[in-house]
Ligand SMILES: Cc1cc2nc3c(=O)[nH]c(=O)nc-3n(C[C@H](O)[C@H](O)[C@H](O)COP(=O)(O)OP(=O)(O)OC[C@H]3O[C@@H](n4cnc5c(N)ncnc54)[C@H](O)[C@@H]3O)c2cc1C
């Protein structure tokens with residue numbers, strides 16, 4: 001006997017939960033299912049716990065920057081176990097409070113691994129369900145790696161649960177995860193090495209600012225090895241030997257931990273999508289612009305498991321889920337509009353981007369004014385002793401509108417939101433400069449950056 005719902009949501013992360021609430025508010029019978037405790041990657045294994053650990057690193061870094069400027073940081077250190085307890089103070093209550101919220105909205109909260117058995121049929125750990133429609137919000141998982149010894153790597157979830165931090169950590173891949181974790185680890189007293197196969201790490205960010213960040217990282221002990229691949233990883237007496245190849249030359253290094261930071265792929269492999277006639281790939285479930293499966297009209301997707309133009313980020317996942325749910329409810333074909341969505345790498349200092357890269361703007365033939373400022377000597381950064389900060393704002397001369405903004409500096413992960421709003425609303429630099437910011441705040445630097 002199969003249990004019937006108007007909507008079944010697969011995945012109780014940020015995307016799935018947002019859509020489930022919206023469907024229930026419509027009066028639909030909605031079920032949501034997760035194989036893991038409710039909350040998804042962001043709240044339990046990603047953004048939120050990561051930024052709590054980063055707070056410890058920020059305190060250390062801030063004190064060091066003020067050394068000789070009135071702060072004695074002698075003996076200041078991170079107590080990793082206590083910082084982890086602080087993290088658990090947030091994460092531990094997430095699943096129950098999310099589930100309570102869903103139940104309060106009338107959503108049936110199920111537990112188990114979902115697998116399609118037909119176009120509208122689902123199996124959850126041996127029980128049968130069917131629905132008028134499904135939202136696949138199954139998230140992403142670390143990209144499978146194939147070099148010998150890859151099974152010895154830990155992933156980002158494991159890193160965020162480490163009970164103690166070893167002294168030598170090697171990160172595979174030069175993206176978000178490796179940079180953020182390496183910056184935390186360096187302030188906690190470890191020696192992190194990031195190995196990237198490309199010449200340029202953090203490829204989605206402004207190359208000039210990335211180089212400044214790499215230099216600042218080097219100063220605090222984050223090593224970067226470019227154009228280097230992993231040949232193999234071998235256990236060696238409680239540690240690991242990792243053979244690296246660079247320019248055809250092999251070298252073996254010893255490390256205590258090897259961490260996967262080599263990208264994530266949509267988590268769809270176990271979902272039985274073929275039985276539902278749903279096409280999918282590494283980037284996610286194949287959807288039309290309005291987020292409905294291109295091959296099964298009963299199936300929709302959002303977030304990290306949907307193959308869309310949106311970046312695999314939390315705000316994008318939530319936004320897509322709301323658009324998908326709204327399209328289901330109203331029988332519309334609205335496509336999410338992705339302009340003006342900022343992103344930040346939470347290194348210390350943080351690196352942020354919204355809109356086009358300089359190279360993209362030039363490819364589009366935009367009559368570009370590039371406003372570059374080394375902001376390291378500006379009051380906001382002098383005050384806290386920060387040595388590395390810069391802004392690059394790209395302006396279309398013909399319209400006076402911001403088409404891209406790239407920032408590296410303390411609190412610039414907040415400042416980028418204003419520039420995102422400017423891009424979304426098509427504000428001119430004249431309009432932006434006409435706004436008065438509270439002084440002295442980092443926001444009050446924006447006028448000078450423009
Ligand atoms: C370490 C890390 C740090 C990050 N930091 C940031 C950040 O600072 N800012 C930011 O914007 N983004 C960040 N991200 C990305 C962000 O976490 C994701 O984009 C976001 O969580 C995606 O949400 P989602 O709802 O699509 O998927 P998820 O939150 O991953 O939820 C998917 C859920 O589906 C469940 N599931 C999967 N398959 C099945 C199945 N067959 N049956 C039942 N349940 C299933 C999973 O258990 C999971 O709970 C980070 C990611 C990582 C890994």
Ligand SMILES: NC(=O)c1ccc[n+]([C@@H]2O[C@H](COP(=O)([O-])OP(=O)(O)OC[C@H]3O[C@@H](n4cnc5c(N)ncnc54)[C@H](O)[C@@H]3O)[C@@H](O)[C@H]2O)c1
Nearest residue numbers: 173174175176177178195196197261262263264312344345
């Ligand atoms: N602050 C944030 O918003 C945040 C933080 C963490 C993660 N995330 C999300 O999670 C996703 C995954 O993060 P990530 O850091 O794993 O991936 P990423 O895509 O940011 O970076 C992966 C890097 O690994 C390199 N690489 C891949 N295979 C390699 C190999 N075998 N050897 C050496 N280098 C290799 C790639 O060239 C790339 O530079 C991101 O795309 C992002 O959307 C976001």
